[in-house]
Amino acid sequence: xxxxxxxxxxxxxxxxxxxxxxxxxxxxxxxxxxxxxxxxxxxxxxxxxxxxxxxxxxxxxxxxxxxxxxxxxxxxxxxxxxxxxxxxxxxxxxxxxxxxxxxxxxxxxxxxxxxxxxxxxxxxxxxxxxxxxxxxxxxxxxxxxxxxxxxxxxxxxxxxxxxxxxxxxxxxxxxxxxxxxxxxxxxxxxxxxxxxxxxxxxxxxxxxxxxxxxxxxxxxxxxxxxxxxxxxxxxxxxxxxxxxxxxxxxxxxxxxxxxxxxxxxxxxxxxxxxxxxxxxxxxxxxxxxxxxxxxxxxxxxxxxxxxxxxxxxxxxxxxxxxxxxxxxxxxxxxxxxxxxxxxxxxxxxxxxxxxxxxxxxxxxxxxxxxxxxxxxxxxxxxxxxxxxxxxxxxxxxxxxxxxx
Numbered sequence: 541x542x543x544x545x546x547x548x549x550x551x552x553x554x555x556x557x558x559x560x561x562x563x564x565x566x567x568x569x570x571x572x573x574x575x576x577x578x579x580x581x582x583x584x585x586x587x588x589x590x591x592x593x594x595x596x597x598x599x600x601x602x603x604x605x606x607x608x609x610x611x612x613x614x615x616x617x618x619x620x621x622x623x624x625x626x627x628x629x630x631x632x633x634x635x636x637x638x639x640x641x642x643x644x645x646x647x648x649x650x651x652x653x654x655x656x657x658x659x660x661x662x663x664x665x666x667x668x669x670x671x672x673x674x675x676x677x678x679x680x681x682x683x684x685x686x687x688x689x690x691x692x693x694x695x696x697x698x699x700x701x702x703x704x705x706x707x708x709x710x711x712x713x714x715x716x717x718x719x720x721x722x723x724x725x726x727x728x729x730x731x732x733x734x735x736x737x738x739x740x741x742x743x744x745x746x747x748x749x750x751x752x753x754x755x756x757x758x759x760x761x762x763x764x765x766x767x768x769x770x771x772x773x774x775x776x777x778x779x780x781x782x783x784x785x786x787x788x789x790x791x792x793x794x795x796x797x798x799x800x801x802x803x804x805x806x807x808x809x810x811x812x813x814x815x816x817x818x819x820x821x822x823x824x825x826x827x828x829x830x831x832x833x834x835x836x837x838x839x840x841x842x843x844x845x846x847x848x849x850x851x852x853x854x855x856x857x858x859x860x861x862x863x864x865x866x867x868x869x870x871x872x873x874x875x876x877x878x879x880x881x882x883x884x885x886x887x888x889x890x891x892x893x894x895x896x897x898x899x900x901x902x903x904x905x906x907x908x909x910x911x912x913x914x915x916x917x918x919x920x921x922x923x924x925x926x927x928x929x930x931x932x933x934x935x936x937x938x939x940x941x942x943x944x
Contacts, residue, residue, distance in 0.1 A: 573780040574607075574780060575719060575778065575779070575780050575781045575785070575787060576778060576779035576780055576781075577605065577716070577717070577718050577719070577778060578684075578715075578716035578717040578718065578753070578775075578776035578777060578778055579602070579603065579604050579605075579617050579684055579716045579718075580604050580605055581776060581777075581779065582604075582620075582624075584776050585682075585714060585716065585774075585776050586624065586626070588680070588714060588774065589621070589626050589627075589680065589682070589714075591627075592627065592679035592680045593627050593629050593677060593678050593679045593680075594621075594626055594627055594628045594629060594678065594679070594680055594681070594682060595628070595629060595630050595631070595632060595670075595674075595675070595678040595680075595681045595682070596617075596618060596621075596628055596630075596631050596632070596681070596682045596683075596684065597631075597632045597634065597663070597681065597682070597683040597684070597685060597698065597699075597702055598617065598618060598631050598632070598633070598638065598682075598684055598685065599633060599634055599636065599637070599638055599639070599685055600638070600639055600791055600792070601685055601686035601718075601789075601791050601793055602616060602617045602618065602684045602685060603615065603616055603617055603791065604616075604617050604620050614790075614791075617684060617716075618631065618656060618658070619655075619656070622656060628656075628658060629658075629659075629677060629678060630658060630659045630660075630661055630674070630678075631653065631658050631659070631660050631661070632661050632662075632663050632670060632674075632681075632702065633648050633660050633661065633662055633663060633664070634648075634663050634664055634685060634694065634695055634698045635648065635663075635664040635694045635695070635698070635794070636648070636664075636794045636795060637662075637664075638653065638660050646664075647662075647664065647665045648662040648663070648664040648665050649662055649665060650662050650665065661674055663698050663701070663702070664694075664698075668697075668698065668701055668738065669701035669702070669704060669705050670701075670702060670705040670706075671705070672705075672708070672709050675705060675706070675709045675711050676709075678711055679711070679712075680711065680712045680713070680714060681702065681706055681711055681712070681713045681714070682713075682714045682715075682716065683699060683702060683713060683714070683715045683716070683752075683756075684715075684716040684718075685698075685699075685718075685752070686718050686789065686791070686793045687718070687720055687751075687752045687793070688720065688721055688722055688793055688797065688803050688806060689720040689721065689722035689723055689747060689748065689749065689750070689807075690722060690746065690747060690806055690807050690810060691728075691731060691739070691740045691744055691745070691746050691747070691748065691905065692739040692740055692746070692810060692813070692902070692903050693794075693806075693810075694738055694739065695752070695793075696741075696752065696755060697738045697739070697740075697741050699715075699752060699755070699756060699759070700741050700742070700759050700764065700765070701741075703756065703759060703760065703765055703771045703773070704765045704766045704769065704771075706771050706772070707765055707769035707770060707771040707772075708766070708767075708769060710772075711772075712771075712772040712773075712774065713771050713772065713773055713774070714773075714774045714775075714776065715752060715753045715756045715773065715774070715775045715776070716753075716776050717751050717752060717753030717754075717775055717776060717777055717778050717942070718751065718752060718778070719751065719778060719781050719785075719787035720749075720750065720751045720752070720787075721786075721787050721788070721789060721800065721803050721804070722747055722749070722803070722804070722806075722807060723749050723750065723751060723783045724749070724783055724784055724874055725747060725749055725874045725875060726745055726747060726748060726749040726930060726933065726934055726937065727745060727746065727747045727807075727875045727876040727923075727926070727930065728745045728746025728747050728807065728876040728926065729745070729746055729904055729905050729906050729908070729909055729926055730743055730744065730745050730746075730905060730906075730926065730929040730930070730933065731743045731744060731745075731905035731906070732905055732906050735901055735902060735905055735906065735907075737902060739902045739903060740902070740905050741764075742759070742764050744933060745926070745929070745930055745933055746807060746876055746904075746905065747807045747876055748933070748937070749783065749937065750937060750940070750941070751778070751942070751943070753775040753776070753777065753778075753942060754775075754940050754941055754942050754943075755940075756773060756775060757773070757775060757940040757942075758936070758937070758939075758940045760773050761939075761940065762936065775942070777942055777943075778942075778943065781943060782943045782944040783941075783943055783944065784944075788800050789803065794851070795850055795851020795852070796820075796821055796826040796827065796851045796852060797826065797827065798824070798826060801828055801868060801870075802820075802825075802826055802827040802828055803827075804872055804873050805827050805828060805867060805870060805873060806827050807873070807876050808873060808876055808877040808878070808880060808881075809827045809828075809830060809867070809880065810827065810903065811878075811881055811900075811903055811904060811909075812830055812880075812881065812884075813899065813903055814895075814897060814899035814900030814901070814902060814903035814904065815881075815884075815894050815895055815896075815897060815899075815900055816832065816834075816856065816893050816894060816895075816896045816897055817830055817831070817832045817835070817856070817864075817884050817894065818830065818831055818832055818846050818855060818856040818857050818862050818864075820846075821846060821851075821852040821855040821856065822846025822847050822848060822849060822852045822855025822856070822858060823844055823846055823847075823849070823855075824849070825866075825868055826851070826852070828866070828867050828868045828870075829842070829844065829864060829865065829866050829867055829868065830864045830865060830867075830880060830884060831843065831844060831857075831862030831863050831864025831865070832856075832857060832862050832863070832864065832884070832888075832893075833857055833860045833861060833862055833863070834888055834889050834890045834893045835862070835863045835864055835884060835887050835888055835889070836863065836887045836888070836889050837863040839863075839887040840863045840864055840865060840887070842863070842864060842865055842866045843861055843862060843863050843864070844861075844862055844864075845859060845860065845861055845862065846858055846859070846860075846862065847859060864884070865880065865883070867880070877919070878913075878919040878922060878923070879919055881913065882913055882918075882919060885913050885914070891914075895910055895914075908925070909922065912925070
C-alpha cells in the first residue's frame with residue numbers, strides 16, 4: 541500500500557487567496573507561496589512517529605529549513621526530531637556517508653555519530669540493504685535524502701533496497717519528499733534488464749522526471765521489490781512545487797555536485813564516468829568540464845590539470861594536462877545531450893582509450909550506446925532509438941505523479 545498526505549483544505553484556501561493577492565499586486569508568486577519540503581511539514585508526520593522507535597536513512601541533506609525556497613539557514617532533521625523527543629534509535633548512511641564527505645564509490649564505515657551518539661549503519665559498505673537484525677528493534681523507518689533524478693545516482697538504489705528490507709520485515713517506511721532539480725524532463729537510454737545493478741536497479745530511463753516520493757510509489761506498485769513484495773509506504777508531500785518549478789540546492793547532495801550548474805549537466809556529463817575521460821573531478825568545476833590527455837589538443841582551446849581535492853582523492857589523469865571543453869556557462873539543459881560524448885570520441889587521438897574502462901555499459905544501461913557512438917551515428921539518430929521506451933515509461937510514470 542501507499543499513502544500520501546497533503547495540505548488541509550483550509551491551507552489550500554489560504555494559498556489560493558495568497559495567489560490571487562500576488563497576481564493583483566504583481567508580486568512574484570514564489571515570494572507568496574514558497575516551496576515547502578516534506579521535512580518542514582512536521583505536523584503531517586510527527587503523529588506517525590509518536591511512541592515509535594525510529595530509524596532514519598539520512599545524510600547531510602536531511603534538513604529542516606528555517607525559511608523556505610532552499611534557504612541557507614537550516615537545522616539537521618535528526619537534531620530537530622531528537623529535540624522533539626522522537627525516539628530515533630539509529631541512522632542508516634548511503635553512499636558518501638552521513639556527512640556527505642566521502643568519494644564516489646568509497647566504502648562507508650559503520651560508526652557512531654559524535655554529536656548525537658546514535659549508531660551509524662552503512663548502506664554502502666559490507667551491506668547495501670538493511671538486515672533483519674538491523675531492523676528488528678525499529679517500529680518505522682524514515683527516508684529523507686535529496687536526490688537529483690538521475691538513474692545512476694545511487695540514492696534511489698538505496699531507497700529501493702531499504703523498501704525491500706522494510707517489506708520483508710514488516711516495518712513501515714515514511715518517505716519525506718523533496719524537489720528533484722531534474723524533474724522537468726524524461727530522457728536518456730532505458731536500463732536493460734541484463735545490466736541492472738546498483739547504478740540502475742530497474743528498467744527506467746537515465747532521467748526519469750520524478751521526485752523521490754513519486755518514485756517510491758512506482759517501485760512499490762510496479763512490483764519492483766524482491767519477490768514482488770509491497771512495502772507499507774507513506775509519502776509526505778511537498779507543498780507549492782511542480783515539475784516545471786526550478787529549485788536550487790543550498791547543500792551539496794554529494795561532494796562532486798557543487799552547484800546547480802553541475803546538477804543540471806550531470807545527466808549528460810555523468811556518462812563520462814564510464815569512460816576514461818575526466819568530467820571535472822579533481823577541479824572546482826566538477827561536471828562542468830571534460831577532458832583527457834588523449835583528446836586532440838589542436839581541437840580544443842581549453843585545458844586543465846586535475847589534482848586531488850575534496851570528494852576526489854584519485855581523479856582520472858591526476859596531474860596530467862587534459863584537453864577538452866569548459867561548460868561552466870552552458871545553457872540550461874532540458875534533455876540528455878550526447879554531443880559532448882560524441883565530440884570527445886571523435887577528437888580522441890586514441891579512440892580505444894575512450895571506452896577502455898568497463899563501467900560505461902553500467903552507466904548507460906545498455907551496450908548499444910557505445911556501439912552507436914563507435915559506428916558514427918549522430919546524436920539525433922541515437923536519440924530516436926530511445927523514443928519507444930521513453931513513451932512507454934511516461935505512461936507508467938503518469939500513474940504516480942503527485943504534482944503537476
